[in-house]
Amino acid sequence: MLSQFLQFLFSGITNGSIYALAALGFSIIYNASGVINFAQGEFIMLGGMGTVIMVAAGVPLPLAILIAVLVTALVGMALEKFAVEPAGNAEVVTLIIITIGASIFIQGVVQAVFGKGQHALKPFSGDTPINIGGATILPQSLWVLGVTAVIVVLLWWFFNRTLLGKAMLATAHNPLAARLVGINTRFILLLSFVLSAVLGAIAGIIVAPITLTSYDVGIMLGLKGFVAATLGGLGNGLGAVVGGLLLGLTEAMAAGYLSSQYKDAVPFVLIILVLFFMPRGLFGARVTERV
Amino acid sequence: MLVTAAVILALPLFLPNPFYYDVVIRIGMNAIMVVGLNLLIGYAGQISLGHAGFLALGAYASGILTGRYGWPPIAAMAAGMAGVGILAYVLARPILKLKGHYLAMATLGMGIIIFIVLTQESQWTGGPDGMSVPAFSLLGRELSGEKNWYWVTGALLMLALWLALNVIDSPVGRALRALHGSEVAAQVAGVDTSHFKVLVFVLSAVIASATGSLMAHYIGFITPTVSSFFHSIELVTMVVVGGMASIFGSVVGAAILTMLPQLLSGFEGFELVAFGAILMLTMIFMPRGLVPTLAAKLRRA
Secondary structure, eight states: OHHHHHHHHHHHHHHHHHHHHHHHHHHHHHHHHSOOOTTHHHHHHHHHHHHHHHHHTTOOHHHHHHHHHHHHHHHHHHHIIIIIHHHOSOOHHHHHHHHHHHHHHHHHHHHHHHOSOOBOOOOTTOOOOEEETTEEEOHHHHHHHHHHHHHHHHHHHHHHHSHHHHHHHHHHHOHHHHHHTTOOHHHHHHHHHHHHHHHHHHHHHHHTTTSOBOTTTHHHHHHHHHHHHHHHOTTOHHHHHHHHHHHHHHHHHIIIIIOSTTGGGHHHHHHHHHHHHOTTOSSOOOOOOOO | OHHHHHHHHHGGGGOOSHHHHHHHHHHHHHHHHHHHHHIIIIISOOOOSOHHHHHHHHHHHHHHHHHTTOOOHHHHHHHHHHHHHHHHHHHHHHHHTSOHHHHHHHHHHHHHHHHHHHHHOHHHHOGGGOEEOOOOEETTEEOOSHHHHHHHHHHHHHHHHHHHHHHHTSHHHHHHHHHHHOHHHHHHTTOOHHHHHHHHHHHHHHHHHHHHHHHHHHHSEEOGGGGSHHHHHHHHHHHHHHOTTOHHHHHHHHHHHHHHHHHHTTSTTOHHHHHHHHHHHHHHHOTTOHHHHHHHHHHHO
């Protein structure tokens, strides 16, 4: 009984960590630009696919990871420079279609070059399950949890203790005022895409040994990351982490105790119910609209 | 309106074989759906990333009621429209309270839930493999052949256009535009904004359901992919590429997006790349859509 619960708990927080990293990516870009980047899932896919393909080609794992992260960061930069920035102050629907177009484009390139097949990455430190209280946890899950924890702490430090991080927060609050005090908001915008791309790539790499990876793996992960970000309240960093973990746990518990067939529907039922009662997510700011 | 009617009447003269008829019929059906969706997105300014769900519900209502229970197709279609209308009405109030990205999230979620239900409830829907749908018939006469379908679709498209233009020129249409401009200002001016938003949401959902039924009978086979997230995006893209708040833009958008996969089939293996690039470039360089942008250019020239 307890061991079963523990098993669901482990799987929930592992997936939840990935959702949290994806949600952080959404929030960072949303804060800097007001854009919901539907290509966030492709960053996750690029990280995973890039690493798998280089490892298969004989590149040592650490180097492969580094290159995959760098390539994804470049893609993020290109996305901002060539797709989001030229669009300027377009309507929300237009921006959604642009980022979805980018996401289809990236998927198309990966599919055309590397095919539609599924790829597996070897776990970082073996695949002997660890026994805890009758439940088992894969060593790779510990990697996921550890890396996520480190990233969350680093991000906290970056946004609260460094000048650049504070400049990003200032831009999120009021871009015009930020420019007035000498913050280069265009650079901040670019940085936000790079940061999100790096977060996505890392998430994709650490989860690749658990779930297989393929060119279309980013769609569902991206959408669930968006759910997690909305659940916590768009643009709220803490909200994104809590939203991600909550989503992972709810999904695992519902799959375990209710119906595994409807596992993928759980996040969407959850978010619709939450939005019905809290239209700005769990921790969203209660802003009043200015006329 | 007259131009569209003329095009519909004249087009058969230029269609050499059933393949072209088929493409044009699909364009017409998509156009009917997109005209309805444009009322919601373009005129009322409310995003929906889940309308393919309503389309699919209509399609499956027709498929299940005619195929398994032997209902007459027209009754099944009406039942689908009524059911979707009620569902949309119940969902509309809480969903349309949301704004911007939160609204996008909720409608997206709704569409995905419908997709998953259609995929999982295979005893009703045939699951991922889909189900076949009997041909459309009315008063014992079966509708078959591309030519007959062409005229039916053409007539229904004209009906949809007439309906949409009337809605836009009515007090409802003015209220919707006021709503799109500024919801608060519209409220202050005494417009019951939530009432109108619900109205147009239900209208667009019912039109989607009717189109779904029609497509199901025409193609004769349906799978859950009609309700996929990607299909919802495709429909929204038709609205935006053609031009938001441009009814004829919707027809143009439907035509372009329906033909695009055929045109791109030459780029073997690179269809996705080309499709993504076209989406991005159109939206970057013509954020207002094709028809409004070209209309503005013509006026200046």
